[in-house]
Amino acid sequence: MVIDMINMALYKKEMKSNLMVFLIFLGLSMLYGIIVTELFDPAIENQSWIEMLRDIYPEMLDFVGFNIGNLTNYQYFISGYLYGMLFIIFGLIFANILSNRLLFRYIDRGSIAFLLATPNSRTKIISTQIKVLGTYLSMMALSMYLIVSVFGEIFNPSYVDFGKLLYLNISFFLLLCFISAIMALCHSLLDGKIAVGSSIGIPVFFFFLKLISNLGEQYEFVSYFTPFSLFDPILCVNYDGLSFVYNGILIVLTAILYGLTIYGFNKRDLSV
Amino acid sequence: MIVTKGLTKDYGNHRGIFDVSFSISGDSCVGFLGPNGAGKTTTIRHLLGFIQNFEGEAYINNLNCKKDQVEIQKYVGYLPGEINFIDDLNGDELITLIARMKGVNDLSYANHLLERFELKATSPIKKMSKGMKQKLAIVIAFMNDPEILILDEPSSGLDPLMQQKLVDLILEHKKRGKTIFLSSHSFEEVEKTCDRIIMIKNGSIVNDSHVDQLKKEQIRKYEIEFIKESEAKDFAQYYRITHQDGLSLTIDLQDTFDSLLKKLAQYEIQDITQKDLSLEEIFMKYYGD
Numbered sequence: 001m002v003i004d005m006i007n008m009a010l011y012k013k014e015m016k017s018n019l020m021v022f023l024i025f026l027g028l029s030m031l032y033g034i035i036v037t038e039l040f041d042p043a044i045e046n047q048s049w050i051e052m053l054r055d056i057y058p059e060m061l062d063f064v065g066f067n068i069g070n071l072t073n074y075q076y077f078i079s080g081y082l083y084g085m086l087f088i089i090f091g092l093i094f095a096n097i098l099s100n101r102l103l104f105r106y107i108d109r110g111s112i113a114f115l116l117a118t119p120n121s122r123t124k125i126i127s128t129q130i131k132v133l134g135t136y137l138s139m140m141a142l143s144m145y146l147i148v149s150v151f152g153e154i155f156n157p158s159y160v161d162f163g164k165l166l167y168l169n170i171s172f173f174l175l176l177c178f179i180s181a182i183m184a185l186c187h188s189l190l191d192g193k194i195a196v197g198s199s200i201g202i203p204v205f206f207f208f209l210k211l212i213s214n215l216g217e218q219y220e221f222v223s224y225f226t227p228f229s230l231f232d233p234i235l236c237v238n239y240d241g242l243s244f245v246y247n248g249i250l251i252v253l254t255a256i257l258y259g260l261t262i263y264g265f266n267k268r269d270l271s272v
Numbered sequence: 273m274i275v276t277k278g279l280t281k282d283y284g285n286h287r288g289i290f291d292v293s294f295s296i297s298g299d300s301c302v303g304f305l306g307p308n309g310a311g312k313t314t315t316i317r318h319l320l321g322f323i324q325n326f327e328g329e330a331y332i333n334n335l336n337c338k339k340d341q342v343e344i345q346k347y348v349g350y351l352p353g354e355i356n357f358i359d360d361l362n363g364d365e366l367i368t369l370i371a372r373m374k375g376v377n378d379l380s381y382a383n384h385l386l387e388r389f390e391l392k393a394t395s396p397i398k399k400m401s402k403g404m405k406q407k408l409a410i411v412i413a414f415m416n417d418p419e420i421l422i423l424d425e426p427s428s429g430l431d432p433l434m435q436q437k438l439v440d441l442i443l444e445h446k447k448r449g450k451t452i453f454l455s456s457h458s459f460e461e462v463e464k465t466c467d468r469i470i471m472i473k474n475g476s477i478v479n480d481s482h483v484d485q486l487k488k489e490q491i492r493k494y495e496i497e498f499i500k501e502s503e504a505k506d507f508a509q510y511y512r513i514t515h516q517d518g519l520s521l522t523i524d525l526q527d528t529f530d531s532l533l534k535k536l537a538q539y540e541i542q543d544i545t546q547k548d549l550s551l552e553e554i555f556m557k558y559y560g561d
Contacts, residue, residue, distance in 0.1 A: 009372035110356035118373035
């Protein structure tokens, strides 16, 4: 089975080699995460600054997902201000850098030749790389969970719902896995600039569609054309049934894309 | 044992390999010669399973090169033509990683090879010179003492001293009954190590013969510098001159060297040098264009 195919020596090496990239993104997430959790203030009278922004730039707040219905709910606040855009962008860039380092770089430079010249199948090598990617994405989602829950609890005791935030981050992790699957597919099956361009271009394009769909009712139809709609933070923090369906779809799509990645990688010619 | 039957991979514009068939038995060292772009590396990529979409068949120890790579890799040591290491490691770390991936626990032979090639593998690969990287690749290819060695231009980037050490290493393994398939564009390198030479040109095999046979057929080129013009003119009557630069004449020797020496003893000679024929020239001589 592909699931348990792993070369531990390679896995450990890759975990070590990519640790620095993770730490940089962890630092960034902490920085922004702490600032935003600290901004939360449940007292209505202290939210005049947000009201002011809403009056001046209503479309802009819609576009970036900052227009939140209930500002006195910590979960809603976090969903809008971190999981509406900021963390998604961090996750997207992080996944792309990792996918590039774990897959594209090896194939493009030809160093995959040394890995394949060992008694390990292509499936095992690429599955190992994908598992490193998955491990780091789960660590990223877990870190984000810890940041928003622990610092939320420190700054605003009794407003944090740990269970809902955990579910939000599990859903976020599933979204990251799906995005990384698009990237892995591009990075392992395409060559050169096309691989690099499409691996970042396709997810960014879908993300922009999501942002456009935020702009109001007349643009809402756009949300049907982007997989980012399958991650709806507000649905998640309400344990809405639809969010479970969305997560299920994300899991299936991710499995299909990774299956295609492994299949395609096995069949392709490597000029290494 | 390495066998290919009608191996064909057409990249278009007459690039690729066409109907490449050969068979290498258990204990021989075979050179795979050809100019740049002739199809040497492409053929080797088929053997290593890097190319999956092709016509024909390739087998190593009766295992299919397309499907049975995991099993094949247990017997094979491979040295790529272009060394592109995972460069975020140092040499030692890379050796350990590949050894673990190959299931090699005993690194004593790897350490012996490091000493032999005078390579300190503790430095980061990023900072290694081309020669150092080549030595590291040699260590990785040989470290599990494989039954079959596939070496793609193994001496590339090595200085003459290290080239000799590599030749000695190859000869050692040959003596121990290993199968060695070595690609090169240097006739000399192959001549020192191999019993048989397969020549490839424009993707097709143009010759497959024993080294002794080729040596017999090989035309040697000498540049002779005379002191007197009259003597140069006189000498030119007896030999085919391919190039003349003042008093310096270049000849293709088809006769024995002994007869040339006896002839030259009649003249006053400034200098004599043997000129190596480039592989292109050998091809031109043997097979035309």
